[in-house]
Amino acid sequence: MSNILEVKNIHSFINQFHILQDVDFVVPEGSITALLGRNGAGKTTTLKSILGLASVREGKVIFEGREVQGMPPFEIAALGIGFVPEHRAIFRDLSVEENLKIAERNKGDLDRKRTFIFDLFPDLKKFLNLRGTDLSGGQQQMLAIARALVADNSLLLIDEPSEGLAPVIIEHMIDAIRQLSEQSTVVLVEQNFLVASKLAKYFVIIEEGKSVASGLMKDLEADKAMIHRYLGAA
Amino acid sequence: MKTNLRKNSKAIIILVIIAAFLFVAARGMSGRDVLITVLRGFSTGSVTFLVAAGFSLIFGLLDVLNLAQGTLYMIGAYVGWTVYVRPDTFIDVLTPVLLILAGFSLSALWGRLASRIQLAPKARKIISWLLILAGLGLLALVLTRYPIAIWNLNNYSESPITYSYMADQGLRIIPAEVTFEKISPFLAIAGLLVSSAISAFGIALLNRNESRSQTINWRKFLVPALLLLGGILAAVFNAQITSWMFAMSTNWLFVIAILIAILSGVGLGALMETTLIRPLYSRPIYQLMLTLGLGTIGLQIVQAVWGRPEFVWPKPEFFTGTGGACPATNLADLLENNCSTVFLLGGRVRVYDEIFIPIVGIIVLIVVWILLKRSRIGMIIRAGVQDRQMVEALGINVRRVFTLVFALGVGLATFGGALAAPSTGLTPVMGERLLLSALIALAIGGLTSFPGAALGSLLVGLIQQFMIKYGQIGIPLPFTDVVFKPSPPLVPASTVLLMVIVLLILPGGLLGSKE
Numbered sequence: 001m002s003n004i005l006e007v008k009n010i011h012s013f014i015n016q017f018h019i020l021q022d023v024d025f026v027v028p029e030g031s032i033t034a035l036l037g038r039n040g041a042g043k044t045t046t047l048k049s050i051l052g053l054a055s056v057r058e059g060k061v062i063f064e065g066r067e068v069q070g071m072p073p074f075e076i077a078a079l080g081i082g083f084v085p086e087h088r089a090i091f092r093d094l095s096v097e098e099n100l101k102i103a104e105r106n107k108g109d110l111d112r113k114r115t116f117i118f119d120l121f122p123d124l125k126k127f128l129n130l131r132g133t134d135l136s137g138g139q140q141q142m143l144a145i146a147r148a149l150v151a152d153n154s155l156l157l158i159d160e161p162s163e164g165l166a167p168v169i170i171e172h173m174i175d176a177i178r179q180l181s182e183q184s185t186v187v188l189v190e191q192n193f194l195v196a197s198k199l200a201k202y203f204v205i206i207e208e209g210k211s212v213a214s215g216l217m218k219d220l221e222a223d224k225a226m227i228h229r230y231l232g233a234a
Numbered sequence: 235m236k237t238n239l240r241k242n243s244k245a246i247i248i249l250v251i252i253a254a255f256l257f258v259a260a261r262g263m264s265g266r267d268v269l270i271t272v273l274r275g276f277s278t279g280s281v282t283f284l285v286a287a288g289f290s291l292i293f294g295l296l297d298v299l300n301l302a303q304g305t306l307y308m309i310g311a312y313v314g315w316t317v318y319v320r321p322d323t324f325i326d327v328l329t330p331v332l333l334i335l336a337g338f339s340l341s342a343l344w345g346r347l348a349s350r351i352q353l354a355p356k357a358r359k360i361i362s363w364l365l366i367l368a369g370l371g372l373l374a375l376v377l378t379r380y381p382i383a384i385w386n387l388n389n390y391s392e393s394p395i396t397y398s399y400m401a402d403q404g405l406r407i408i409p410a411e412v413t414f415e416k417i418s419p420f421l422a423i424a425g426l427l428v429s430s431a432i433s434a435f436g437i438a439l440l441n442r443n444e445s446r447s448q449t450i451n452w453r454k455f456l457v458p459a460l461l462l463l464g465g466i467l468a469a470v471f472n473a474q475i476t477s478w479m480f481a482m483s484t485n486w487l488f489v490i491a492i493l494i495a496i497l498s499g500v501g502l503g504a505l506m507e508t509t510l511i512r513p514l515y516s517r518p519i520y521q522l523m524l525t526l527g528l529g530t531i532g533l534q535i536v537q538a539v540w541g542r543p544e545f546v547w548p549k550p551e552f553f554t555g556t557g558g559a560c561p562a563t564n565l566a567d568l569l570e571n572n573c574s575t576v577f578l579l580g581g582r583v584r585v586y587d588e589i590f591i592p593i594v595g596i597i598v599l600i601v602v603w604i605l606l607k608r609s610r611i612g613m614i615i616r617a618g619v620q621d622r623q624m625v626e627a628l629g630i631n632v633r634r635v636f637t638l639v640f641a642l643g644v645g646l647a648t649f650g651g652a653l654a655a656p657s658t659g660l661t662p663v664m665g666e667r668l669l670l671s672a673l674i675a676l677a678i679g680g681l682t683s684f685p686g687a688a689l690g691s692l693l694v695g696l697i698q699q700f701m702i703k704y705g706q707i708g709i710p711l712p713f714t715d716v717v718f719k720p721s722p723p724l725v726p727a728s729t730v731l732l733m734v735i736v737l738l739i740l741p742g743g744l745l746g747s748k749e
C-alpha cells in the first residue's frame with residue numbers, strides 16, 4: 001500500500017517560535033490516521049505545517065510523491081488537500097451556500113458534490129440561506145467538513161471535530177467521517193480517544209513537538225500503559 | 235429584521251437627530267436653497283464616497299491605512315485633465331508606459347526560468363537586486379531621452395492655465411509635435427522593453443518560490459505581446475492619433491479621460507501593493523509612514539509637472555449648452571440643448587455639478603455593492619476580511635486578491651478625482667482636503683463597513699454644504715433675533731464635531747461592527 005502523505009523529520013515555526021522539533025510519520029492511502037497527544041503537543045501545528053500555514057524550516061512534506069514544503073498554502077491546498085480547522089472557521093459574513101461555494105476550485109464543483117454532501121449532512125440543506133453565524137456548534141462543524149468536500153480532495157485534515165459537541169451529534173459526526181473516508185484519506189486530530197479509536201486505523205502520538213510513537217490503532221487500544229503515558233487518563 | 239432594528243437603535247436615533255437638526259435649520263431657507271444645498275451635499279458626498287470606499291475596502295481586507303488615497307485622488311484629476319486637454323502628452327507617454335508594462339508582464343514567464351536557477355540564498359538576493367537596479371537604471375536612461383513634452387519641466391508646468399483657458403473658449407492649441415531626436419526610435423523601443431524585462435527577471439528571481447508550479451502556454455505571451463503591439467502602434471501613429479483626439483467630440487474625450495484616470499489608478503495601486511506594501515504586511519507603522527511618504531512624493535511630482543497654480547477642467551459639450559431653451563425646465567429640453575443648468579423649484583441647478591456627479595456616485599455604489607455581494611471575488615473579499623488563512627487553505631491565492639482590492643481601491647480614488655475636477659478645478663492641495671473628509675466620513679460611518687462609507691460620506695457632504703450655505707445667507711438662531719453666519723473654517727470643523735458626537739455614542743461608527 002502506498003503512502004499518500006509523508007512527513008519527514010520536520011521542524012516548524014510559527015512566527016519566531018520553534019514549535020515542531022522533529023515530527024515524522026506517514027499516512028497510508030485510503031484510511032484514517034489519528035494524530036493524538038495532549039493539549040499543546042503540536043497536533044494543530046502539524047496540520048498547519050502540511051498545508052504551509054506554519055513554516056517548515058527543516059525536513060520534508062511529501063504529498064502524492066511531491067515535495068510541498070515551502071510552497072505557498074494555496075498551491076498546496078489546490079493539489080487536493082481539504083482542511084477542517086480547529087474551531088471550524090466558518091465565514092460569518094457568508095451564507096451557508098456561499099461558505100460551500102467559496103471552496104469551489106473549478107466551476108460547478110458544488111453542483112457535482114451536492115448530493116454527496118447532503119446525503120452526508122441532510123440538515124445543511126435546511127440552512128442554506130442562513131448566515132454562518134446563525135448556526136449551532138454542531139451545524140458549524142458539519143458545514144466546515146462539507147466545505148472541505150466541495151473540491152476534489154484526496155486528503156482531508158480534520159482538527160478536533162468532536163470538540164464542544166453533544167454526544168448524539170458526536171455519533172452523527174463519527175458516521176459521517178467514516179462515510180467520507182471511503183472517498184478520501186483522512187488525518188484526524190482528536191482529543192476524545194474514544195472517537196479516535198472508533199474511526200482510525202493508524203495512530204501517531206505527538207508529544208512536545210515530537211512524534212513519539214505510531215502504529216496500528218488496535219495495538220494502541222490494547223496498550224493501556226502507553227495510553228496512560230502519553231495521553232493521560234483514557 | 236427586528237433584531238437588526240434593535241442592534242442599530244443608537245445609529246437610528248443619531249440619524250433622526252441629524253435629520254431633525256437639518257430640518258429645523260432648513261426652515262430658515264427657501265425651498266429652492268434647500269434643494270440646491272441637498273443636491274450639492276449629495277455631490278460632495280459622492281466624491282468623498284469614492285475615496286472613502288476605496289480606503290475602506292483596502293483597510294478591511296489588507297489592514298493597510300492608505301494615507302496616499304488623497305494624493306491619488308488628485309493624481310486622478312491631473313491625469314484625466316491631461317488626457318482631456320493635452321492628448322498630445324497622453325499619446326507621447328502612452329508608448330513608454332505600454333512598453334514598460336510589456337517588459338514587466340514578462341515576469342510571469344520568467345518565474346519558470348528563475349526557479350531553475352540554483353543559487354545560494356544570499357547570492358540570489360544580491361544578483362536579483364543587481365538585476366533590478368541595473369534594469370531600472372537603464373530604464374531611466376532611455377526614458378529621459380524619450381520625446382515627451384513633460385521633460386521640459388519649466389516650460390510644461392507653466393502651460394496648463396493657458397491650455398485650460400483656451401480649451402474653455404472652445405479653441406484648442408495644438409502643440410508642435412515632438413520627435414525622436416536624442417535617440418533612434420528603434421533603440422528607444424527596444425531599450426525600454428529590455429530594461430524593464432531585466433528588472434522583471436530580477437523580481438522573478440527574488441520571489442523564486444512563488445511561481446514554482448507555473449505552466450507556460452501561449453496565453454501567457456498574449457498580454458505582453460498586446461502591450462508591445464499597442465506601444466509600437468502608439469509610437470508609429472503618434473501624430474495621427476493625437477490630431478484625431480484633438481478633433482474628437484469633447485464628450486468622448488471626457489469618457490476616455492475618465493477611463494484613463496481609473497486605469498492609471500488601478501495600475502498605480504497594483505504597482506504600490508506588489509512592490510512596496512507587500513513586504514511590510516507585518517509592520518503596520520512602517521506601512522503608515524510609507525503611504526504617507528508616497529502621498530507627499532506624489533504631491534511633489536504633480537507640482538513639478540503641472541505647477542502649483544489652480545486651473546480648470548472645461549466641461550464637455552454635453553454639459554455646457556446655453557442657447558435655446560436653457561436653462562431647461564424639462565428632460566427633453568435638457569437633452570436636446572445639452573443645457574448646463576436646469577430650473578428646479580425655481581432655482582438654477584448646474585447639471586454636471588449637482589446632478590451628474592451624484593448619479594455617478596450612486597451608480598458606483600450599486601456596482602461595487604453588487605460586486606461585493608454577488609461575485610466570487612466579492613465572496614472571497616468578505617471571507618478574507620475575517621480569516622485569510624482559511625481562505626488560503628481552500629486553495630485560493632489571497633495575495634492576488636489583495637493586489638486586486640488595492641488596485642480597485644486606488645482606482646476608485648482616481649475616478650473620484652477625475653469626476654470632481656471639472657466641478658472643483660485642479661489644485662495640488664485638493665487631495666489633502668478630500669482625504670480629511672473621507673477619513674471623517676469613515677469614522678462616522680464605520681471604518682470597514684461599505685454602507686457605512688456611503689452613509690458617512692453623504693452626511694459629511696450634507697453638513698459641509700449646509701454650513702457653506704449658512705455662511706452665505708446666515709442662520710437665524712431659534713428663540714433669538716441673532717443671525718449667525720458660520721465662517722469658512724467652521725465648514726470642516728462642523729464635520730469633525732459630528733464625528734466626535736457619533737464616536738462618543740458609537741465608538742465603531744454608525745454602521746461599524748460592534749466588536
Ligand SMILES: Nc1ncnc2c1ncn2[C@@H]1O[C@H](COP(=O)(O)OP(=O)(O)O)[C@@H](O)[C@H]1O
Pocket residue numbers: 014015017019037038039040041042043044045046
Ligand atoms: N501563534 C502561536 N504563537 C506562539 N505559540 C503558539 C502559536 N500557536 C501555537 N503555539 C504553541 O505551539 C504549541 C503547539 O500548539 P498546537 O499545535 O495548537 O497544539 P495542539 O493542537 O496539539 O493542542 C503550544 O505550546 C502552543 O502554545
Ligand SMILES: [Mg+2]
Pocket residue numbers: 043044045086
Ligand atoms: Mg489543536
